[in-house]
Amino acid sequence: MxxxxxxxxxxxxxxxxxxxxxxxxxxxxxxxxxxxxxxxxxxxxxxxxxxxxxxxxxxxxxxxxxxxxxxxxxxxxxxxxxxxxxxxxxxxxxxxxxxxxxxxxxxxxxxxxxxxxxxxxxxxxxxxxxxxxxxxxxxxxxxGTDEQKKTYLPKLVSGEWTGTMCLTEPHCGTDLGLLRTKAEPQADGSYKLTGNKIFISAGEHDMAENIVHLVLARLPDAPKGSKGISLFVVPKFKVNADGSLGERNPIFCTGLEHKMGIHGNATAQIALDGATGSLVGEPNKGLAAMFVMMNAARLGVGNQSLGLTEVAFQNALAYAKDRIQMRSLSGVKAKDKDADPIIVHPDVRKMLLTAKAYAEGGRALQIFCTLLLDKAHHHPDEKVRKNSDELVALLTPIVKAFITDNGHISTNACMQVFGGHGFIKEWGMEQFVRDNRINMIYEGTNTVQSLDLLGRKVLGNNGATLKKFGKLIGQLVEEEGVNEKMAEFINPLAYLGDQMTKFTTEIGFKGFQNPDEVGAAAVDYLRVAGHLVFAYMFARMAQVALRQIAAGSTDPFYTAKLQTARFYFAKLFPETATLMRTARSGSKALMDTDAALA
Amino acid sequence: MxxxxxxxxxxxxxxxxxxxxxxxxxxxxxxxxxxxxxxxxxxxxxxxxxxxxxxxxxxxxxxxxxxxxxxxxxxxxxxxxxxxxxxxxxxxxxxxxxxxxxxxxxxxxxxxxxxxxxxxxxxxxxxxxxxxxxxxxxxxxxxGTDEQKKTYLPKLVSGEWTGTMCLTEPHCGTDLGLLRTKAEPQADGSYKLTGNKIFISAGEHDMAENIVHLVLARLPDAPKGSKGISLFVVPKFKVNADGSLGERNPIFCTGLEHKMGIHGNATAQIALDGATGSLVGEPNKGLAAMFVMMNAARLGVGNQSLGLTEVAFQNALAYAKDRIQMRSLSGVKAKDKDADPIIVHPDVRKMLLTAKAYAEGGRALQIFCTLLLDKAHHHPDEKVRKNSDELVALLTPIVKAFITDNGHISTNACMQVFGGHGFIKEWGMEQFVRDNRINMIYEGTNTVQSLDLLGRKVLGNNGATLKKFGKLIGQLVEEEGVNEKMAEFINPLAYLGDQMTKFTTEIGFKGFQNPDEVGAAAVDYLRVAGHLVFAYMFARMAQVALRQIAAGSTDPFYTAKLQTARFYFAKLFPETATLMRTARSGSKALMDTDAALA
Known part of the structure; x- marks a missing residue:
């Protein structure tokens, strides 16, 4: 266990x-x-x-x-x-x-x-x-309207009621413009919603007395596509004027998905059969309203993989210290035992350190990002608010895709440390892999994230926000450029930072002539950007650790942090070399393949 | 479905x-x-x-x-x-x-x-x-002895009886030297075996009337470690002199593992409670005898992932052509539909082509390898037999680890093509991922394979066998070096072939001073070697395709093959750049991490 x-x-x-x-x-x-x-x-x-x-x-x-x-x-x-x-x-x-x-x-x-x-x-x-x-x-x-806020927020805040996001339909997930659920306006200002939703996480359960569904649907006169989608709040039980629960609303769970993982969460098929709802925000502006929820959810999905990476690491580390098997290549380490603990083997250490580095880099990025979110909401200086908001927007697809892909790599590596036992359910390791797998898919697949990053957040404003992040790197490089002890962390960061501008411009130029070039490069680009951000996080962390050690601290935590940062730069960060190469190889090898994909 | x-x-x-x-x-x-x-x-x-x-x-x-x-x-x-x-x-x-x-x-x-x-x-x-x-x-x-052959082989060949390999015990898998199952010699020349085995695939079932277990155990006077292991054949039902089934042998399934995948196969815990067996091969030479089975099994495991890669690809391709979602970045493709089929998106094509290239490269390598096996067994020329045998030995860990890792990448990519539906069991895609996952572990984890390749098969004979494979590359390069149409395939192959010698020598030199350098580089090394072999396979296949086209063939199969080969060299092969860099970064970043892994 x-x-x-x-x-x-x-x-x-x-x-x-x-x-x-x-x-x-x-x-x-x-x-x-x-x-x-x-x-x-x-x-x-x-x-x-x-x-x-x-x-x-x-x-x-x-x-x-x-x-x-x-x-x-x-x-x-x-x-x-x-x-x-x-x-x-x-x-x-x-x-x-x-x-x-x-x-x-x-x-x-x-x-x-x-x-x-x-x-x-x-x-x-x-x-x-x-x-x-x-x-x-x-x-x-x-x-929400004042009334909606009054009706729903205190109950959601207390946790007495729970919420859902009802977006996906059987024929559309990524492309919400195709959705068909209808909302008919009623004389009393409410709407009757009819349609079928799938993949609704926490869509039905026995944990709270009411469920507040946020549902995307189309008004009768709505334009086609994503500009004709509105957002509605549809409670499981209608709410009386005094706040008490009224009659059951016809929004029913008609099936549960059998999934690879997250079995404990009810992934519901939901049928709306003339369910009563009220409009949230403006008509036909539902997608924008839903994106408030979606952006928060994307950061949350990265956080799911961060959590799984950490717990997988902890268990793999404990196993690697406990399990004895074979002798170290460089000579017997545990003389009193019939074999050495497997942590003596370089590749076992590599698997462990991969998870550790991705957990610690992910934690730093997530905290960096939510601190920006707090600044965006609450900083007194409007310029700081705006700047923070832009940086969060830039970092959100990186948090979502990079941390979940890293979670995939890490949970699989940690499972691998267990050998055959990793494949057995009772050890719990394979569950971390299965649970993590959905994180690469939902709330916009990682491919969608990469297009959001490169197409919208980077090229969409000619790299202006990326340059803001580049400034942070520049500050750190300036601060520590002469510090010999920081060179091993600062040099690769500065190098990639410089490369990134040229790399981005190149893709932007090619994409201007052929938009498929953006689609072909985006996934590789996001991973390079992810490493740029992680390299910055590790350099910041190493900076603190070095200062503490210089100030006389003997806390092994700081030594550990430096070791993890060194591992990161030696073994994970160099992936950027290949990623830039494959991104630069362009779209031709993908698009001129009609015979191969016939 | x-x-x-x-x-x-x-x-x-x-x-x-x-x-x-x-x-x-x-x-x-x-x-x-x-x-x-x-x-x-x-x-x-x-x-x-x-x-x-x-x-x-x-x-x-x-x-x-x-x-x-x-x-x-x-x-x-x-x-x-x-x-x-x-x-x-x-x-x-x-x-x-x-x-x-x-x-x-x-x-x-x-x-x-x-x-x-x-x-x-x-x-x-x-x-x-x-x-x-x-x-x-x-x-x-x-x-086997003549008697064992007579008793067991016809029934195994006909399929009336099935077989197993009983190696692993709860405390040892990779390190079989630690095993404890005992074999006591009996007056009649047989042995009574007592002990506990786990992870015995197909270890018990209702499909055949008898099961022939091959069991590793220790004789009473056996030396410690792997030099004290003997191999026994232990049938589920004893076999009478006339070949009919006798009494039940006390070799029992006491539990079945709950696993991530391959649920249809019984992974048995087996208790031997004084079960009667006979010795196979010489006393204390059991590991060598078992390795006959193990080497065949390693090629077989690569083949499992090849199979899963192929079927995952076929289904992802069909889905990508059928599922409509979003418009192509480079303009509407399916005007009569509300959205384009997702195969228009560059990254969807990349995921599909990754699986296709890994399936086709894997198929070529597997067939190349079994043809060598046939030559090793049946070629009249002893030199050819010996040469083929050596090449199979070199390629076996590559087949096992490279093809199963590629299967992991490919089945996950194909699952990803399905978006949320990929996570749902009924579509079948997540099962391919789960079933494939064990292939990276059993019959020697992929780390063990990498040590077998680099430590034993390459450095163990100073690169002699690797040079033999290099000669095949050299021949092809010489044959096609002047053919402009082959340049895109031959140049990267020749380049990596040249690099490989230097790369190997470097690691060998460092490993001579510190064996952990071998352990630190091995996994990266195996993947580089895998790409060298795949590059050779794709160059050979492209050569045939180009010749057919030059001879006037209009069969789209040949065009498809060239497109797949081009994709392989543009998007998968460049991984070698990073792998060589991380391998060269050495063991320090892994081994100087006691604080980080405390």
Whole structure:
């Protein structure tokens, strides 16, 4: 059975020592009271919930899955899920980063980020129930009417009700412009929705008394395509004027998917049979409104893979120290044993360090990103808000695609450390691989993320936002350029930073002549950009570690951090050499293949 | 539901047009009668069995799995498995490449290779039952006594009995030197075996009347470690002198593993409780005897991933042509539809072509390798036999690790083409990923393969065998060096071939000073070697295609082959740039990490 220990020390390092979040929060009136002690205390409690309540349900949830009673449309979640959720609500966790005016605790996103990393390590399938609610909360905060806010937000914030995003239909996922669900306006200002949705995560369950579905649908006179989509809120149970629950709304779960992973989460087929809803935001502007939720969800999906990478690493490390098998190539290490622990083998270390580096790089990026989100929402200086918002927009597809792909690499590597035992369910390693696999797909496949990054976020503004990130790199290079001890981290970062401009311009130029060149390069480009960002994170972390050591610290944490950073630059970062080469090889080898793909 | 069409055209291309196998067989007395028509007729029938009998049982086998009756130790295989096996036996398929003196049909390994590729595409879990038998057959042919051969071989050849390899124990897999199962000599010359084995594929089932277990165990006076291991044959039912089945031998299935994939195959925990066996080969030389079986199995594991890569590709291609979603970046392609089929998108094509190239490269290598195996066994010229044997030994770890890693990349890419539907069981794509995952682990993990390649097969003889492969490349380069049309294939091959010598020498030199340098470079080295071999295969295939086109052929097959080869060199082969860089970065970044891995 796997184990999990919340990585509080590394979180605190990133939060306090690398990004000095408490100082940043001091500048934001909404968060000025959030000091380091508060954050640490919250995270310690959050870690206990994750490790002691959510984690023990992870394997059982996978084995048992969810079940649907087709007659009543009721879904039963795995044993213990409901009770754990009740405890989560009891603890006030759903409210952590929500607005106090709706009952929230008003803590920064950055703190919520760390809570969720730990929940995802513990139990991704379970965590998606509160996770989706949080997305619904954000969409309604941004686009709901006062009445909708009053009706739904306090209940979502308290966790009494949960939320969903109902986007996908059988014939359309990526291309929401094709969707067919209809919304007919009623005399009372409400709408009746009819249609079929699929892949609705947390779409039906027994954990909360009501479910707040956010549904994309078409008004009768809507233009074709994505400009004719509107967003509606459709509760499972209608809500009376006094806030009490009314009659059951005909929005039913008609089936549950049998999936590769996240078995504990109900992936529902949903039929709307004249269900009553109300419009969120403006008619035909539903996609934009939904994107509030989607962008938050994309950061959240990266966080799911970060969580799985961390927990997979912890278990593989423990196994590699415990399992004895063969002798070290460089001579016997454990003389008192019949063989050496497998951690002596270079490639076992490589697999472990791959996961460790991707976890630590991912954690730094996620925290960097949510801190920007907090600044975008709450910084008093408009310029900082705008700048932060742009950087988050740039980094979101990188967080989503790079961290989930890294999660795939890492969970597979950690499973591999276990040899044959990795393939056996009881060890828990193969579940991490299966659960992670969806993260590369949902909330926009990683290919879609790459097009969003290269096409929209980079070329879409002629690289202006990318240059802003480049400035951060430039500052660090200037700061540390003369520091010999930093050279091993700064040099590759600076080199790739320089290359990146030329590389981007090249693709942009080719894409101008033939847009398929953008599509052909995008996935490789995103991975190069991901390494640029991770290289920056590792350089920042190494900088802190070196300063601590120079100041006399003997805490092995700092040595460990430098070792991980060195590993990253020696073994993972060089992938950029191939990626730039394959990206540059262009679209011809892909598009001139009609015979091969006949 | 997925579909499968046997890739007969591509097999025939490789067999007849690239490697002219029928001409090669003419030179071998044992196979002189095996002409192209015979091969094609056999493969057509084999394809029918695979597609029509084994394939329809694949998803059901995954869903149902195997069940153990703990009281009787009986295992029930999924619905239809038993009947399909009866049909397989009825068709004489187990005998295909077996020696006529034991009832075999005496066809070349090369033909059996193609049969098994198709069976693996159709149903890896089912195919492991006959597959393991074939391994047991080979070990007994090579090392069995006359009596053992007489007792077991005709029944294994006919398929009436099946076989297993009982190696792994709970505390040892890779390191068989640690194994504890004991064999006590009896007065009648037999042995009583006692111990516990795990991970025994096809270890118990209801498909055949007897199971022939090949078991590694220790004699009482055996030296410690791997030099004290002996091989025994232990039948499930003892065999009377007249060949009829006698009493049940106490070798029992005590548990079945719950696994990530290959659910249809019974992965048994086996308890030997004084089971009667007889010694195979010499005392304490069991590991060498087992390696006959193991080497065959390693080629077989590569073949499993080849099969899965092919079937995953076929289904992803069909889906990409059918599923409409978004418009092409370079302008509307399907004007009559609401969106374009997703095959218009460059990255979808990249995912498809990745699988196609890895399938075609893998098929060429597997056939190349089994043809060498046939030569090693049956060529009249001893020098050819020896040379072929050496090349097979060099290529075996590449086949096992490179093709299974490529299978991981390919099945995941093909699953990704399906978007969210790829994660759903009914589409069948995620099963290909899960089934493939074990191939990277069993019969020696891919790390073990890389150490076998670099440490033993390459550096172990100072690169002598590698140079033999290099000569084949040299011949091709000389032949085609002046052919402008071949330049795009020959140049990168020749370049990497040249690099490889220097690269190998460098690692060898560093490894001489510090053996961990070999361990640190081995996995990267194997992938570089894999690309060298694939580049050679694609250059050979392109050569044939270009000649056919030059001779006036308008068969789109040849154009398709050139397109696939071009894709391979543009998008997959350049990975070698990074791999050589990370290999050269050495062991320091891995081994100086005690703090990071504390």
């Amino acid at each position: 796997p184990t999990y220990t919340p990585p509080l020390r590394d979180m605190q390092f990133v939060l306090h020592e690398v990004f000095n979040v408490a100082d940043e929060f001091k500048a934001m009136p909404a968060h000025a009271e959030t000091d380091a002690d508060t954050i640490n205390a919250v995270l310690e409690e959050a870690g206990k919930f994750a490790a002691e309540v959510a984690f023990p349900l992870n394997i059982g949830g996978d084995t048992e899955g969810c079940t649907l009673d087709v007659k009543t449309h009721a879904v039963t979640t795995p044993k213990g899920f409901k009770e754990a959720y009740a405890q989560y609500v009891e603890g006030g966790w759903p409210a952590l980063s929500c607005d106090p005016q709706f009952g929230g605790q008003g803590l920064p996103h950055t703190v919520n980020q760390c809570l969720y990393e730990m929940l995802n390590s513990a139990n991704q399938a379970w965590t998606m129930y509160p996770g989706l609610s949080h997305g619904a909360y954000e969409a309604l905060v941004a686009h | 997925p579909t499968y069409t046997p890739p007969l055209r591509d097999m025939q291309f490789v067999l007849h047009e690239v490697f002219n196998v029928a001409d090669e067989f003419k030179a071998m007395p044992a196979h002189a009668e095996t002409d192209a028509d015979t091969i094609n007729a056999v493969l057509e029938e084999a394809g029918k069995f695979a597609a029509e009998v084994a394939f329809p049982l694949n998803i059901g086998g995954d869903t149902e799995g195997c069940t153990l009756d703990v009281k009787t130790h009986a295992v029930t295989t999924p619905k239809g498995f038993k009947e399909a096996y009866a049909q397989y036996v009825e068709g004489g398929w187990p005998a295909l490449s077996c020696d006529p003196q034991f009832g075999g049909q005496g066809l070349p390994h090369t033909v059996n290779q193609c049969l098994y590729e198709m069976l693996n595409s159709a149903n890896q879990a089912w195919t492991m039952y006959p597959g393991l038998s074939h391994g047991a057959y080979e070990a007994l042919v090579a090392h």
